[in-house]
Amino acid sequence: MLQTNPQPGRGSAPRRPRRAAALIGLLVVQVLCVAFFLLDVTGDILGWAGIVDHATHLAIELAAVLALALGTALTVIEIRRVLSRQSRVEAQLRVASGAFLDLLDEHFDAWGLTPSEREVALLAIKGLSIADIARVRNTKEGTVKAQSNAIYSKAGVTGRPQLLSLFIDDLMGDGLVPAKPASAPAAERTSHPA
Numbered sequence: 001m002l003q004t005n006p007q008p009g010r011g012s013a014p015r016r017p018r019r020a021a022a023l024i025g026l027l028v029v030q031v032l033c034v035a036f037f038l039l040d041v042t043g044d045i046l047g048w049a050g051i052v053d054h055a056t057h058l059a060i061e062l063a064a065v066l067a068l069a070l071g072t073a074l075t076v077i078e079i080r081r082v083l084s085r086q087s088r089v090e091a092q093l094r095v096a097s098g099a100f101l102d103l104l105d106e107h108f109d110a111w112g113l114t115p116s117e118r119e120v121a122l123l124a125i126k127g128l129s130i131a132d133i134a135r136v137r138n139t140k141e142g143t144v145k146a147q148s149n150a151i152y153s154k155a156g157v158t159g160r161p162q163l164l165s166l167f168i169d170d171l172m173g174d175g176l177v178p179a180k181p182a183s184a185p186a187a188e189r190t191s192h193p194a
Contacts, residue, residue, distance in 0.1 A: 023078065030071045033064040103170055111154040120147045124160055125167065 040061070042048075052060070104125070108118050116137075123133045130148070134141045148160075157163050 026071050026074055029067050033068050033071075036060065036064050100167070100171065103167060107155070107166065111151070113151060113154060117147050117151050117154075120144055121151045121163070124148060124151075125164060 040057075104122065108121065113121060119137065120133055123136060128136065130141050130144050134144045137144070152159060152163060155163055155166065157166065
């Protein structure tokens with residue numbers, strides 16, 4: 001059975017449909033107000049006689065203006081809320097990025113990678129090809145292949161996909177991953193001789 005992480009939602013899921021419905025309702029009111037004002041201006045230009053008396057017409061105009069003002073205020077509040085959430089998400093991403101770099105360093109230290117091997121491993125994890133890594137590092141492809149093989153050997157994996165999966169497994173933690181027994185292969189991977 002898969003484990004789920006209750007943290008990400010934090011019970012905010014029921015609020016989203018209500019907020020979306022409120023925003024859609026607000027948009028509908030604003031569209032109706034715009035339609036009213038367009039008809040009103042068109043009627044004034046074409047000289048149409050009013051369907052309703054002057055007092056009712058003014059009351060409808062006042063209601064439309066108040067609805068538009070309320071819509072503007074709520075839109076400003078929603079924009080501020082979205083910008084605030086975006087700032088929080090960007091901050092969380094910076095933290096996660098730093099945590100990922102720390103995770104890389106921990107593994108690289110545990111495996112005893114040389115500075116050159118660390119650089120090759122990082123570029124490989126970023127998705128660069130052997131040729132691209134050689135070009136970036138100003139070395140020969142054969143050198144990068146030899147360093148890659150040394151990295152895979154020290155990490156106890158057979159290639160780049162398995163190397164990447166080590167980090168993905170660590171990042172996912174207990175989120176949506178099946179529970180592992182105490183003698184998981186991850187412990188064996190770090191204990192391979194260099």
